[in-house]
Amino acid sequence: MSASGDGTVGKALEVLDQVASFGRPVRFSELLDASPFPKATLYRFVQTLTNQGMLSFDPDRGMYAPGVRLVRLAHAAWQTASLAPIAQSHIDQLSADVGETVHLAQLDTAQVIYVDKRNAAEPVQMYSQSGKVGPAYCTGVGKVMLAYLPDPALAEVLAQQSYHRFTDTTHTSEASLRGELADIRANGYGFDREEHEPGIICVALPILTETNRVLGALSVTSTTTRTNLAGLESLVDRIRATAQAISKEAASWHFPVNANT
Amino acid sequence: MSASGDGTVGKALEVLDQVASFGRPVRFSELLDASPFPKATLYRFVQTLTNQGMLSFDPDRGMYAPGVRLVRLAHAAWQTASLAPIAQSHIDQLSADVGETVHLAQLDTAQVIYVDKRNAAEPVQMYSQSGKVGPAYCTGVGKVMLAYLPDPALAEVLAQQSYHRFTDTTHTSEASLRGELADIRANGYGFDREEHEPGIICVALPILTETNRVLGALSVTSTTTRTNLAGLESLVDRIRATAQAISKEAASWHFPVNANT
């Protein structure tokens, strides 16, 4: 009842995603090879999306790329719907206090999207950092968000994970992942034990509403050469304070003015 | 043959734009009031877009906002289709050299989208800056891009401008704007003579391909208290060098590898 296949619009967005996933401009024929749609159908989608500015077309090279209209829309999305503007000052502070890299992430269907990041050393962060995606089943932020998902939604998301073995601590089955999710719910926080990249570890906490819906997650990342899980665990209280502050601000944020009526 | 109204997909994207334009989460009924679509139709669009992650829905408050999937797509758009990654180092340099604010913009249908910005004083730039929009007919970057548009496209875009009088130098008719566009083509650069905001002036140059298609525009902005049009005009050669460097890099950028076949 959710994923892909809502009529024409769903299909068009699938095409849009495909173009985006190339990460470079693409020929029509390349898209066709990778697409489930017949030539004429794909052609019309690409035309429509280009007309709409969701794709841009370079007539000199005959190539399509994601369009600038997306940049405009994303500006709105980032400002209105992401936690980034609210969280900004809080994660600045957190990153300064703990002296490690802080990530702010949200869930997009079955994937993790990093919406902001603070690097202890280099306090500047860039647009190009926001929007990066990662797998949900083997990142700290991913797992803590999954842990607090209500059951019907969780089942759907778990079914979509690829369970690719990145390292030898990566979860490779839904069963083992579910086991850890229970632990996370019990503790209120979770770790990445080099599950995605060797040498990289993190602690993560969810950002929840008063009604316990998942808004996003925070993590503090480090390396095994600098610290260990126990070291990261000692930061949990500090991180929780930030998560709660963000949650509290998010609750009052929406709908600044309620004039008229 | 272009703007709005390509079938169902076009309508759905219109709805998406509408949600984004509120700049805050919206109730369904608010959208309905501002929408040309009947209740059931709008309802289905909103459902589909939410399913697809293009909108997010807050069930506690019954409100819709742009969804995080847009952030992911925009990341791809910004990286692949915008000039920002290519231009980065060039505009850093330009901004440092001239000691003024530099804007990098592209055209989205009839609007200007700022894809990057350098503030002389504060060298950091943020995601939240990228994606901002402005009118094409009364900004330096907008006018120089219009000036190099091929005629059928230009006519369409000019028809869509609102010609709102922001200040008393603002163009208020297509005719007067067309007059200036001819001058810009003759000179190769254009000004903003406090047309959008009093006290704010700029010089702008287009970024063109070898075939003279418009890729984007660069501008250097200042205030009437600090300099004047002649002062800005003296920067033209320096800015042109940057515009050409970006154009050259853009030409070789696309399609890094061309393996197989």
Next chain:
DNA sequence: AACCAAGTTTCAAATAATGAAACTGGTTGG
């Protein structure tokens, strides 16, 4: 000139979108 590949258009059949109206569930107020 014949060939080929990539891109574009056509058109009847199949499918999906449409929207007036009816329904639900919650809130207000008489």
Next chain:
DNA sequence: CCAACCAGTTTCATTATTTGAAACTTGGTT
């Protein structure tokens, strides 16, 4: 307590749009 009201949701016959195989066009190659 009931009636009116409102926001949101669902229904279903009608209508319009999408669909895709096939034919065609364009530009380059042998």
